[in-house]
Amino acid sequence: MGRAPCCDKANVKRGPWSPEEDMVLKSYLERYGTGGNWIALPQKAGLKRCGKSCRLRWLNYLRPDIKHGGFTEEEDSVICTLYNKIGSRWSVIASQLPGRTDNDVKNYWNTKLKKKMMAAQAISLSTTTTTTNINLITHSPSPSPPPPLVIPTIKTESYTCDDFFTPFNNDTTSAALAPTDPSFMFGHNTSFPMAGLPGPPGLNGSVHQYSASPHDDPSTASCSYVNWSANGPGGDDAFFADFGLESPCEFFNGCYGCQEKIGQSAPNQATLASMLVSSDTKPQITYS
């Protein structure tokens, strides 16, 4: 038995969205949200569109945090690095680029970056065998034996204060426990410039800002790194594992994307500091 179509294709509009349709969809979503059902949304909003089409339009174009325009060199590097590691998992790659959508990244790769990287590969093969900063494309046909793969190990994630507080601000049940003013940090505006603390072995990076929710009782505080980056193998799991933590979510409940952890206990500032200090390596993480 075949699947039923998600909508009546004969009675839905297709093709480019008009500004009026955009306005209707945007204002509806800003007012009511998805209601947990994209399929029913267009009818409720008064749009003659397929629910999937509405979802795509919102995610790829109408969302307020979408970044349009050219990609930076840094974004190029992230895309190439991740493509070499995980292939065409565009949603994963896009998740590392704030404001970028998987469709954007996919289009950019297919139209520009792939050619750019192939050209770089051709140059590197014709000039030297000791490549240093060029990402080689492993998915394209290559002569045997294959050239050495050079994968930069830069791992960067950036969360803004607004991102950090998004799960709180969108969740009325936890809003009472969380601030709406990002400047209101743990310990009443105490940020976390803890210079001289040891960092995880083998990683170089920086935590630009540390913040936590402003509970007076630190034993129930939740906290999160904001705008941290780590250069080295592993990425975020390794980053935190080397602090002796299983993962960011285990302790840093309340961090962006970890809403399900809200409500668990978290280490207070002193405990966290002692965990960091107890590492026997010299400082490799700088806090600024």
Added chain:
DNA sequence: AAATTGCGCAACCGCATCATT
């Protein structure tokens, strides 16, 4: 100036996965 070509990007399609019953 008209026709053709190439490019960029929005949108669609169909399959995979997840959630619910």
Added chain:
DNA sequence: GAATGATGCGGTTGCGCAATT
């Protein structure tokens, strides 16, 4: 565990526009 429905995702298409012939 099976059936069903909703969502997420990657591949692909097709339109509009600019560059080229």
